[in-house]
Amino acid sequence: xxxxxxxxxxxxxxKGDETITPLDEISLExxxxxxxxxxxxSGTGKSTLLNLVSGIDRPDSGTILVNGTEIxxxxxxxxxxxxxxxxxxxxxxxxLIPVLTAYENVELPTLLLKLTSDARxxxxxxxxxxxxxxxxxxxxxxxxxxxxxxxxxxxRAIVAHPQVVVADEPTGSLDSETxxxxxxxxxxxxxxxxxxxxxxxxxxxxxxxxxxxxxxxRGKFVESPSVAIRQESPDAxxxx
Amino acid sequence: MKVLNxxxxxxxxxxxGCAENDGKSQANSAKPAAASAFILxxxxxxxxxxxxxxxxxxxxxxxxxVGRIGGSEKPFVDGIAxxxxxxxxxxxxxxxxxxxxPWDYCCHxxxxxxxxxxxxxxxxxxxxxxxxxxxxxxxxELSEVVVQGTAKRxxxxxxxxxxxxxxxxxxx
Amino acid sequence: MLLPWExxxxxxxxxxxxxxxxLAALSIVVLLIIVVVGFIRGLEVSLADSxxxxxxxIYSVTSGENxxxxxxxARTPGLLTSSxxxxxxxxxxxxxxxxxxxxxRIGNENGAVGLGLIRAVTETSPLVRRYVRLIxxxxxxxxxxxxxxxxxxxxxSDPGQLEIGKKLTFEGQDWTISGRFVAEGTAFESEIxxxxxDFQAATMRQDISLxxxxxxxxxxxxxxxxxxxxxxxxxxxxxxxxxxxxxxQQYYRPxxxxxxxxxxxxxxxxxxxxxxxxxGSVAGRIREIATLQTVGYRRRAIxxxxxxxxxxxxxxxxxxxxxxxLTLLNGHAVRFTMGAFALRIDSFALTIGCGAGxxxxxxxxxxxxxxxxxxxxxxxxxxx
Numbered sequence: 001x002x003x004x005x006x007x008x009x010x011x012x013x014x015k016g017d018e019t020i021t022p023l024d025e026i027s028l029e030x031x032x033x034x035x036x037x038x039x040x041x042s043g044t045g046k047s048t049l050l051n052l053v054s055g056i057d058r059p060d061s062g063t064i065l066v067n068g069t070e071i072x073x074x075x076x077x078x079x080x081x082x083x084x085x086x087x088x089x090x091x092x093x094x095x096l097i098p099v100l101t102a103y104e105n106v107e108l109p110t111l112l113l114k115l116t117s118d119a120r121x122x123x124x125x126x127x128x129x130x131x132x133x134x135x136x137x138x139x140x141x142x143x144x145x146x147x148x149x150x151x152x153x154x155x156r157a158i159v160a161h162p163q164v165v166v167a168d169e170p171t172g173s174l175d176s177e178t179x180x181x182x183x184x185x186x187x188x189x190x191x192x193x194x195x196x197x198x199x200x201x202x203x204x205x206x207x208x209x210x211x212x213x214x215x216x217x218r219g220k221f222v223e224s225p226s227v228a229i230r231q232e233s234p235d236a237x238x239x240x
Numbered sequence: 241m242k243v244l245n246x247x248x249x250x251x252x253x254x255x256x257g258c259a260e261n262d263g264k265s266q267a268n269s270a271k272p273a274a275a276s277a278f279i280l281x282x283x284x285x286x287x288x289x290x291x292x293x294x295x296x297x298x299x300x301x302x303x304x305x306v307g308r309i310g311g312s313e314k315p316f317v318d319g320i321a322x323x324x325x326x327x328x329x330x331x332x333x334x335x336x337x338x339x340x341x342p343w344d345y346c347c348h349x350x351x352x353x354x355x356x357x358x359x360x361x362x363x364x365x366x367x368x369x370x371x372x373x374x375x376x377x378x379x380x381e382l383s384e385v386v387v388q389g390t391a392k393r394x395x396x397x398x399x400x401x402x403x404x405x406x407x408x409x410x411x412x
Numbered sequence: 413m414l415l416p417w418e419x420x421x422x423x424x425x426x427x428x429x430x431x432x433x434x435l436a437a438l439s440i441v442v443l444l445i446i447v448v449v450g451f452i453r454g455l456e457v458s459l460a461d462s463x464x465x466x467x468x469x470i471y472s473v474t475s476g477e478n479x480x481x482x483x484x485x486a487r488t489p490g491l492l493t494s495s496x497x498x499x500x501x502x503x504x505x506x507x508x509x510x511x512x513x514x515x516x517r518i519g520n521e522n523g524a525v526g527l528g529l530i531r532a533v534t535e536t537s538p539l540v541r542r543y544v545r546l547i548x549x550x551x552x553x554x555x556x557x558x559x560x561x562x563x564x565x566x567x568x569s570d571p572g573q574l575e576i577g578k579k580l581t582f583e584g585q586d587w588t589i590s591g592r593f594v595a596e597g598t599a600f601e602s603e604i605x606x607x608x609x610d611f612q613a614a615t616m617r618q619d620i621s622l623x624x625x626x627x628x629x630x631x632x633x634x635x636x637x638x639x640x641x642x643x644x645x646x647x648x649x650x651x652x653x654x655x656x657x658x659x660x661q662q663y664y665r666p667x668x669x670x671x672x673x674x675x676x677x678x679x680x681x682x683x684x685x686x687x688x689x690x691x692g693s694v695a696g697r698i699r700e701i702a703t704l705q706t707v708g709y710r711r712r713a714i715x716x717x718x719x720x721x722x723x724x725x726x727x728x729x730x731x732x733x734x735x736x737x738l739t740l741l742n743g744h745a746v747r748f749t750m751g752a753f754a755l756r757i758d759s760f761a762l763t764i765g766c767g768a769g770x771x772x773x774x775x776x777x778x779x780x781x782x783x784x785x786x787x788x789x790x791x792x793x794x795x796x
Contacts, residue, residue: 398643
């Protein structure tokens, strides 16, 4: 069953007198539990696609359905509520709130859910445990390394138990060793929590962790010939 | 623009409201008190001007004096039915001059000194009537009145009229 | 759902220098507002309390609303008491106070000269001026004066120069201070009192400025008014003291309007200070605000949080200013044309000052917050 479905979606931008069309009548179906990577040259609309799927941008035409909800019909406020319930977003630059601790950053999305304080606390602790940062819960972002910050960002993305997580260059600002750790973490989350993942990356090596690799070029998708095989080696229990 | 229209309309309404109130209070204060026992139905024929009375009236002489209520900013005495009247020949501030209290004769105070008299309304037993002359007689500042009563003059030339009846001329 | 309270509070500590400057600016604004409102309140209360409802002032009709320029015949008190019934009389003493009241240049022992207010009185004056109470020294005799609590403020002089035994110079004569008095916060407290006959001799005046008459409780001033109207040759007017000071309040209306204008202008400056701080604060947080929206927070919740920041800072400023005003400025004497009065930092002044502060905090945060939230989330996520 397709959890993310794009039908004839177009997006245009005006740049001076010129109109750029990064997405031109594209259609895509992503099945539940898929891990899809999106690659392509700069400016081909990868991030735009991610923004459309997460409802922080709107297409000029076409429809987008996520988990059965036609998000292109929702108002701005409804989209915010929908994101709180259904979507996690991992940013390239982590985007943690500097005045809040790691715990408080992860707690932010849960404040939008109807949870008891005990249930909320449990979720936050489990999410931090899942990314291996239980011992850093009371640290502020400035007291964390880049990799730890990204782990907090990932914990924040999964703490509300979303159906879909989108990741925009999640390893883009990390060194190769830390990047590898984050890739492992994302793979485990996809595999063990069965979270559908949509990841934009420039790096073919990073893209390879996905079980489906798409290349976006001149506004159209090109399916990569080398479809990744779902990896089957759970080495840590992640299920909260 | 819509908001501006509402604000301007509201402001105009407030102004209109104020104007209407003013008009109403003036009309009320000038309304004749028909039931008053001190009102004369007909104007006495032999009334003399205030200035003339100040010069010629004898003490305790019965007299009718015509004048206009005014002479100071507050010509009525609070709590007593008494007021001052000024000779009609003395000019008060014209309407177009925009003076808020034209009855004080501020531009002709020198003339007022020799053309003013104090009117005290007295009852049948000769006692001063308490209350407000405006309500009792239905008069207001600048009303023209003919006062019938007894003159009292002192050595300094001040004239008081112990009035038993007052005729209020129509108009101001 | 609103953002956690801590988020707004901690954001204030992010740029401590900027927040500190804004706190100082807002505190000054709130303090200025409190002081100006305290000035207005002090003036109003001083004038409102100064009139005794049972006292009628008889003074020249030609002086308008200014007793200082009034000159009436010295025989007026006798004429009044003999012609008009209704004033208080006990043991053969009529409660009538003939007085000269004028502003003149007064020098002290240091040679400093200031404009002061003299009231020349008689022994009957304390019977009429019931608020006046001698708190130190004795009633003056020839060549002596008693000084009000705020007389030093009115003169702009060192209070030490108005102690008992010190000398003052006015109308070409030296006067020794024999006592000090209070008058329940009324305008009398800024005056200097001396003996009428003494002052008439010094000024070579034979007239007086006014007669103050005490009516019995619920007594009417009608007969006095009628007497003044009948005796047009004397050119007198009878005005209840409360009405006199109420008229003075009207006279000072432009001053009060100006003071309120100052409140508005100062508030405007405060608004800009608040806005400047919040623009700076929000401009550095464009991506963060977009992140919160991406997480699922509605724009309204973020707007509330930003307003909360402004209000918290303004509340701190208001608290600080309120404390300073209450402890350092309340009761401070202010000199003005007809005397001196105490700054009155009362609940009204504090409410206006602190209310304006909170309002400015909230209002100052709105435009930058709205501007930030209008931006596209996708574009804001790329902001540096």
